[in-house]
Structures are given as structure tokens and as C-alpha cells.
Amino acid sequence: MPIYLIRLAQVHESFRKVELQALADLAGVSLQFIKYDDNSPYCIVNLPSDSAARKVITRSILAQGIYELWGEGSTYDTLHDSIHDLSASKWSKYQTASFRFTVEGYQGGKSAADQRTIIDSFSYIALKGQPRMRDPDVAFRVFEAYDLNVSEPKYFYFGRFIAESCRNEAKKTYDLKKRHYISTTSMDAELTLLTANIAHVAPGKLFYDPFMGTGGFPIACAHFGAVVFGSDIDGRTIRGLGGSARRGQTGKMDVVGNFKQYSLESSYLGSFVSDLTNTPLRILPIDEDYTKGYLDGIVCDPPYGIREGLKVLGSRQQLLDTERQSHQDQYMLPGYIPPKKPYSFTALLDDILAFAVATLVADGRLSMWMPTANDEDIELIIPNHPCLELESVCVQAFNKWSRRLLTYRRLRESEVPEGALEAVKRDYEQGTRASDLNDFRRKYFQGFKEFESMKKEFIRMKAGPPRELDAEVPKR
Known part of the structure; x- marks a missing residue:
């Protein structure tokens, strides 16, 4: 199988292999990693053909390009020897083609x-075509990898x-800087596109975002050809009253x-206004017919409940008949804001999995x-469901904290162990305050601060006592 070099962007390192594998699976291509390092932008893989390589790389967000690997080595001498061993049989195919030769x-x-001296050292390939920097028939590149503050490549x-x-x-x-309408919670466009790739978004598929905000994830999914829709508990954000327009933009x-x-x-x-506990979408009970789901994918960034506690639609207390009737009479009026009640963060995560x-x-x-x-002492456990594979x-x-992109696959009926659904039932946090119902929020404001103070104390102790306490300076 041919060997290829993928030139990766040196960002979001833990996402790179996952994205490449997802794109290979989506294209139905066999991909094998030969050499990969989070600290390097160069990845060596096996792929069946140039056509398969194009299918994988052309929609990648964290790769820059892909090359058929003709040689590698720790010095230019070993590189040239490797090129003779691996690719000498391919040279004649390109000898009369126009070409471009670059060094990176x-x-x-x-x-x-x-660089000119380096390029001249490859003259043994005997390229006889015309050099052309724009749109050549074939392009070659030398990659040099350096250590920081070292003048020679390694x-x-x-x-x-x-x-x-x-x-x-x-x-x-x-780019969000050019988007007409955003909010304070709009996620970086690079990450929304990356999420869409990892979620196997493709033309003709139906994708949904239950926390859509200003539409970042549905836009990314639509870019890759999916049909999309979404919802949010705050209808003002969807309608254009909960975000901000870019300077110079006119109209709604x-x-x-x-x-x-x-x-x-x-x-x-x-889109529509809803939360997952009050969704108008059809929810099919698992024991009725497991095989009749209708969404190809769900992509979302749920609220973390840091700035304000998590909420779902509903009243904190049981309403009187007159109060309930008042809400029913007003909900169609412009500007109506439905009542909300506190919601458990753990329940939110489990509800998303159950909905999926x-x-x-x-x-x-x-x-x-x-x-x-x-x-690790205050790390949140990854939620699970017996019908989903992480x-x-x-x-x-x-x-002080991180966020993780968790991707699950809905198992087929034959893959779910018998009786596994009984393990889903569980108890959640109780309380009326936001921190009572959100373990991450509580630890964000308490645990993280305690951890930081302990770390500062450890650093102070390691540094030793202040200089003026080391010895008493005699007075003059």
C-alpha cells in the first residue's frame, strides 16, 4: 500500500488523528497510521491510492495537505539514499512534466x-520539463524538521x-470576525467545522443542535452538505435579540x-424554542422499536451553567390555576419570556444521551x-449509556479547566446487551440553587480556587522563606 505524508497544522493536537480517522471512515477508505507524534506536524500513513488520499484530506480542517512520500532521513545523504530506494521507479513518469520544487x-x-542549493541536489531525478510555480503538472516538496533554537534540521x-x-x-x-450575527457563546468556527467532521457530517444527512444559539454548529454541518435544524431554550437568541450584529451591518x-x-x-x-425535557420532537421509546431513529447526527455545546445556573422550561413552584391560565394567555405575545426552573448538570448530560x-x-x-x-481530583466523569459507544x-x-469533545456512536440493536437499559436509571443532585444542581459549577468556584491556593502555597514552601528572614541584618 502506498505511503503518504500528511502535513498537519500544529494546533488542537488531540483532535488530529480522530479527525483523519473519521474522514477515512466516512469515505470508506482504509487508513493506517505508521508514524504520528503530537509534537510534530508530520504524520506518515498508509492509504490505498492517490484518490483515497484526496478523499480524506480535501475536507480536513487540521491538515494542510498530503504528499506521496518518496523518501526520509536524518541527514540529506540518508534522504537521497531513501529516495533512490523507495521511488526510483517513479521518476520517469514525471520527467517531461512541468514541475514546482519547494523547501519548507x-x-x-x-x-x-x-534552498536553491538543496533543490539542485535533487538533479538526479532528471526532471526535464519546464519549472512552473503556478499550476504545474507535478509539485515536489522537501520538509525540514527543526528543534527549537537549533540551527540545523533534525x-x-x-x-x-x-x-x-x-x-x-x-x-x-x-471566521467569527466576519460573521454578521454572533453571541458571547458562539464557538470558534474552526472547532465547529472540526466537530462536524468528527461527527461524520455528509451530504443528505439530517443533523440537529438542541443548543443552537446563533447557529454555529448547524452552519458548519450545512457547509459539508447536511440538512440541519436546531432549537434553544432562549428564543431571543434565535430571533436576533440575544446576540450582537457586527459593526456596519444593517437590517435584522x-x-x-x-x-x-x-x-x-x-x-x-x-428552529424552535424548547429544551430537551420539553422537546416537541418525536421520542420513540426504545422498547417500542429500537431501529426507527430519524436523526443522522447531533452536534452540540451544552450550557455549562457557570455564569448562571442551568435551567429548563417550567416554574420553580406549582402554579395556581389563575397563574397557569395567565401564561397560557400570554405565550403567543411578542416578547413573552416563559418561566424557567433550575436543572441538574448531570441530568442534562444524561438527558442528551437518552435523547440521542x-x-x-x-x-x-x-x-x-x-x-x-x-x-484529576475534581475531574468530571464522562457520561455513558449502554446503547451508545464512546x-x-x-x-x-x-x-484551570478544559473542555472535551465526546463523540458517541449509536449501537445497533444486536450490539446492546440484554437488560442493559435497567442500568440507566439513577438519582441526581437535589436542591434549589444553581450550585446545588451543578457539580462542575460548584467546583469551578470552590474546588478550583482551593486547588490554586494549595498550589501557590506549595510554590512558596518550595522557594523557601523570604530573603529577609534568612538572617538578621545587624543595625549600623
Whole structure:
């Protein structure tokens, strides 16, 4: 099987292999990792053909391009020997083609004169065609990998260019700085597109976001060809009253306007105001017919309940008949805000999984973001469900906490152990305050601060006593 080098972006390292594998699975391509390191942008893989390589890489967000690997080595001498051993039989195919030859350094580089000397050292390939920097018939690249603050490369690769990814164009197109309508919780466009890839979004599939906000995830899914819709507990955000328009934009800014901005309105089915516990979507009981899900995927970033506690639609207390009638009379009026009550964060996560089991088709994906602490003593447990298989966990680290992208696959009926659904029933936190019902929120404001104070105390003790206490300075 041919060997290929994938030039990766050196960002979101824990997402890179997961995305490549997801794209290979989506394309029906066999992908084998030969060499991969989180600290390197170079990944060596086996793929069946150039066509398979294009299918995997062209919609990648964390790869830059893919090359047929012609040689590698720790010095230029070993690189040239490797090229003779691995690719000598391929040279004649490109001898009369127009070509481009470039040198790229990672964490280092060479001057233009040195690059010309390097290119000349490959003259044994005997390329007789015309050099052409734009649209050549074939392009070759030398990759030099450096250690930081080291002037000489530590490793070299040489490859024939196959295809570039959509990374640069997609990031530029969907950059939040250019989006007409956003909110404070709008997720970075790169991560929404990446989530869509990991969730196996594809043309003709139906995807749903139950916490859509200003529509970031549905827009990313629509970009890759899916038909999308969403909901949110706050209808003002959907209608354009809960976000902010970019300076200089005129007219009403709302979720529909965002789809129009990218000419994706034909992929947008619409939205509604709801939460998962009061959803109008059809929920099919598992014991009625396991096989009749209708969603191909669910992508979402649930609220973490940090700035304000999690809520669902409903009243904190039992309403009198007159109060209930008052809400029923007013809910259709413009500006009506329905009452809300506190909600358990653990219950929220479990409700998402239960909803996914009840609505996803077999092998459908749920890709859900979840917060956690960076300290293992207060790390939140990954939720599970016997009808879902956890496929991948990707981590985006911040200072005191991280968030993980959890991707589940809905199991087929034959894969679910008998009696497994009985284990789903569980008890949740009780209370009326936001922190009582949200373990992460409580630990964010308490546990993290205690951990930080303990860390500062440890650093102080390790540094020793203050300088003025080491010895008493005699007075003059």
C-alpha cells in the first residue's frame, strides 16, 4: 500500500488523528497510521491510492495537505539514499512534466540561496520539463524538521504533492470576525467545522443542535452538505435579540441571516424554542422499536451553567390555576419570556444521551462538548449509556479547566446487551440553587480556587522563606 505524508497544522493536537480517522471512515477508505507524534506536524500513513488520499484530506480542517512520500532521513545523504530506494521507479513518469520544487522548514528554515542549493541536489531525478510555480503538472516538496533554537534540521522528508485541505479557505470564510450575527457563546468556527467532521457530517444527512444559539454548529454541518435544524431554550437568541450584529451591518440580524450570509439557507429547515425535557420532537421509546431513529447526527455545546445556573422550561413552584391560565394567555405575545426552573448538570448530560439513543439512526453520531477540571481530583466523569459507544475523546485545555469533545456512536440493536437499559436509571443532585444542581459549577468556584491556593502555597514552601528572614541584618 502506498505511503503518504500528511502535513498537519500544529494546533488542537488531540483532535488530529480522530479527525483523519473519521474522514477515512466516512469515505470508506482504509487508513493506517505508521508514524504520528503530537509534537510534530508530520504524520506518515498508509492509504490505498492517490484518490483515497484526496478523499480524506480535501475536507480536513487540521491538515494542510498530503504528499506521496518518496523518501526520509536524518541527514540529506540518508534522504537521497531513501529516495533512490523507495521511488526510483517513479521518476520517469514525471520527467517531461512541468514541475514546482519547494523547501519548507518547521521551527526553522534556510535562506533563498541555501534552498536553491538543496533543490539542485535533487538533479538526479532528471526532471526535464519546464519549472512552473503556478499550476504545474507535478509539485515536489522537501520538509525540514527543526528543534527549537537549533540551527540545523533534525529530520527530512521528500514528497510529491497530492492534494491540499480546505482548512485555510473554510477558516477564512466562516471566521467569527466576519460573521454578521454572533453571541458571547458562539464557538470558534474552526472547532465547529472540526466537530462536524468528527461527527461524520455528509451530504443528505439530517443533523440537529438542541443548543443552537446563533447557529454555529448547524452552519458548519450545512457547509459539508447536511440538512440541519436546531432549537434553544432562549428564543431571543434565535430571533436576533440575544446576540450582537457586527459593526456596519444593517437590517435584522438573526440565525436565518447567518445562513443567508453563506448561501446555505436551502440546507436550513428552521428552529424552535424548547429544551430537551420539553422537546416537541418525536421520542420513540426504545422498547417500542429500537431501529426507527430519524436523526443522522447531533452536534452540540451544552450550557455549562457557570455564569448562571442551568435551567429548563417550567416554574420553580406549582402554579395556581389563575397563574397557569395567565401564561397560557400570554405565550403567543411578542416578547413573552416563559418561566424557567433550575436543572441538574448531570441530568442534562444524561438527558442528551437518552435523547440521542431515542432519535439517532443506527451508527448515527452524537458529538457533544463537556467541561472538566484540569486536576484529576475534581475531574468530571464522562457520561455513558449502554446503547451508545464512546468513539473518541478530544481535549481543548485552558488554564484551570478544559473542555472535551465526546463523540458517541449509536449501537445497533444486536450490539446492546440484554437488560442493559435497567442500568440507566439513577438519582441526581437535589436542591434549589444553581450550585446545588451543578457539580462542575460548584467546583469551578470552590474546588478550583482551593486547588490554586494549595498550589501557590506549595510554590512558596518550595522557594523557601523570604530573603529577609534568612538572617538578621545587624543595625549600623
